[in-house]
Amino acid sequence: MNNKDLISALSQKTGGKTTDTQSMVLTTVKAIIEKMCDAEAVNINGLGTFDVRKRNERIIVNPGTGKKNLVPPKLVATFKPRKK
C-alpha cells in the first residue's frame, strides 16, 4: 500500500478531500517525530509504541582490508507493535 493508496482510503473513511487528509496525515506524522526527538516514547492506540534508542559507538573491522573503523553513537527510532 502506497502513501497515495493510504490517503485515498483514509479520505473515503473521513469523507474529506484527499489534500486535506494528506496535510493532516503529515501533521500527525510530524507531531509524532517531534515528540520522539524530545526522547519521549509515543504510544499510538491500536498500532504500537514508537521509541528512541541510543546505539553505542563501536569498532568494526573491514573483513576485506582489515582496517578498523570507529562507528559513532546514534539515536535510532524503534517500533514495538501492540499485542493482538
Next chain:
Amino acid sequence: MITTKDIAKIVASQHNIKVAEAEEFVQKLVDTINEGLETDRLVKIKGFGTFKMQAMKSRASVNVNTGERVIIGEHDRITFLPDALMKNAINKPFAHFETVEIDDESPLLDEMTPVDDTDDSQDEEQEEILDEPNVETKEEPKEEPQKEPKKEVKVEKKVEEKKVTSKKPEPKKPEPKPAEPEKHVALSIDDDGQESISERMQGSSNVFVGIAAGIFIVIAAIYGFSRYNNATSTPSVQPQTVVVDTVSRDTTNVDTTIVKNDGKSVVESDDTTSVSNKKSRRHGRKYRRHRRRR
C-alpha cells in the same frame, strides 16, 4: 509516555478542529494502516516510514519459568522501518559524528582500561629483579676476595688515569664551541673538562668522594671475584688512596647516592651498606605485600 490524545491535540491546534475530531482522525488513520497491512502486508507513509507484516516461522523455545520446551507457531509480526527523513530528524544530536578509521598503533579505549593491573605486576617484577643483584654482591664473598681482584681493577684505573691526564689539556680549547658536528667526541671532551673542574672545586669534599670511590671499588672487586673465582690473598691497604682520585672521575654521579648510605667510616662502610640493603629489601617486601592486599 505520549499517547494518541496528545498527538490529537497537536493536530487539532494546527488544523483548527476539535480535539475529538482529531482523535477520531488519528484512530481512522491507524485503522487504515492496519487494514492495509492485512491486505497488502506493507504500508508506506511519506516522511515516516514503512510498516511491514513479516511472517515468522515456527520455532522451538523454552519457557523461562518452568523450563518446558515450547514451540512457537507461525505468526505475523509488524515491523517498522523509519524513513530517511525520520532517521535524520531523530539522529540530529549525533548527526555531526562520522565513522573514523583507526590505526592499529593508536591506543584504543579497550586497551587503556586494564593498565592498572599490568603496571602493578610490572613494578613488582622490576623490584624483584633489582633486589637480586644486590644480594649476590653483598652476601656472597666479603672476606677473602676483597683483596685479590682489587689489583686488577687498580691497574685498569691507573691506565684510565693516564688517559685522562693526557686528555686534560685538550678540552679547554674546544669548550667554547659546544655545537660541533661530531657529537661523541664533543661529549667525551665536555665530560673530562667538567670533571677536572669539579676536582678543583671539591678540594675539601675529596675525602668523602674518596670514601665513596673506595666503596665503589670494593663492590666492583666483589663482582669481579664472583666472575673469576680465584682465591689468592694479597695485602692491600695502601693503594686505596691512589685509586680514590682516579675513580672520582668515573663515579661523579654515583658519589652522591653512596655517600648518603654511609658517612661513618671506610671500614664500617661495607656493613652499613649491607644493612641498608637488607632494610630496603624488607621495605620492598612490605611494599609488595601491601600492594597485593590492595
